[in-house]
Amino acid sequence: MFGTMKRGVNAYANVGLETGVAAASPHKLVVMLYDGVMVALLGAISNIKSGNIAAKGNAISKAITIIDNGLRASLDKKAGGDIAENLDSLYDYMSRRLLEANIKNDAAIVTEVHSLMSDLREAWVAIGDQPAPPPAAATAMPKTATLVSV
Incomplete structure (x- = not known):
């Protein structure tokens, strides 16, 4: 009548994830992408060891998708300069290595x-x-300002 318990739990988990994503700062979203890749990679390792080839392929594909469509796509190479360029190269390397891992199991x-x-x-x-450094104007206290201690 009400569906399976698993379906209800999955729906609840999806709502929690969507709420977390909607409320997350851009910084937290990147951490969530890293976490997603790492969970997928641990799943791939587990599936390689257990001989579950299909699940291994799915886990590696998920990791590559997050790397390429999440982490790499979010890089701002103009604002990030050399750091963004180096990260892009590292993400590319990781994706290629994961393809090799998938092929070689x-x-x-x-x-x-x-x-x-x-x-x-x-x-x-x-x-x-x-903490973010305060803006330069905020760090300079006017000469006429006085500090009052309570």
Whole structure:
């Protein structure tokens, strides 16, 4: 009458994900993309080890899609300069390595890409923890201003 429990749980999870995406800052969205790639890569490794070729292929395809259509597509090469160019090259390398891992059924290659993603995610999260520097005008206090302590 009400459908399966699994379908209800999946619908609830999708609402939670959509709400998280809608409320996330651009910085948090990139972290979510890194997390999605890393989960897909762990699934690929698990499926390679268990011999589930179809699921391995799906997991690797999902990781490549997130890398190419999420992370690479979000790079602003004009504003990001050399950093954005280097990230683009690294994302391209990872996608190519994942294609090779899929063809060779090689968990070591997937682990390599997972390690690279983990390092990038850590760096990205650390950047987000840094407070933005105040604008130059806000740091200069007018000479007539006085500080009052309470």
